[in-house]
Amino acid sequence: MIAILAVALTTVTSMLAQNTLRGAYTYDETKAVELAESIIGEIRSKRFDENSPVGGVPPCDEVSGGSACTISVNLGPEAGETASPYSRVNFDDVDDYDGVDEGSGSSTGHSLLDVAGNQRPGYQNFRVQIAVSYSGHVAPRSGELTDSKKVQLTVTQPNGEALDFTFHVANY
Ligand SMILES: [Ca+2]
Numbered sequence: 001m002i003a004i005l006a007v008a009l010t011t012v013t014s015m016l017a018q019n020t021l022r023g024a025y026t027y028d029e030t031k032a033v034e035l036a037e038s039i040i041g042e043i044r045s046k047r048f049d050e051n052s053p054v055g056g057v058p059p060c061d062e063v064s065g066g067s068a069c070t071i072s073v074n075l076g077p078e079a080g081e082t083a084s085p086y087s088r089v090n091f092d093d094v095d096d097y098d099g100v101d102e103g104s105g106s107s108t109g110h111s112l113l114d115v116a117g118n119q120r121p122g123y124q125n126f127r128v129q130i131a132v133s134y135s136g137h138v139a140p141r142s143g144e145l146t147d148s149k150k151v152q153l154t155v156t157q158p159n160g161e162a163l164d165f166t167f168h169v170a171n172y
Helices: 009-023 029-044
Strands: 004-008 101-102 128-133 147-156 160-170
Touching: 029 128, 029 147, 029 160
Parallel strands: none
Antiparallel strands: 004 160, 101 128, 128 147, 147 160
């Protein structure tokens, strides 16, 4: 089972404060948050690690008797999981999303896609970037590096303003 430990929406919070003074979210800001929520939900639906069993028990680590978790340098999609043409349909664990860069101005040239691998309508000129790393050494559990993963999601709006969303996924 995958759980979100914390969602740090500092950028959004400060933006919200500004916009409370100004009146409301802009149309693109609202769309950016909706896009982020969709992607966060997609990532949360995946297993913690390639070596986690379905259901997450036992967790991947040596302590609990499970398989070892993927080592840090190998985070990212496993061989065969990056479809051709590109899509995320074969992604099956949280860190497969490490390195995702889709949409307007992306370094990969990948289009912004939905979970089924289709072009995501209504999000022209938006960009999504994702980085995943282990965060257990700062999470309040056993202190093992593999206790959790940090997902950093950046959604850039057509006007160039970026919203950052960071959350942690627990290994259990
Ligand atoms: Ca995988």
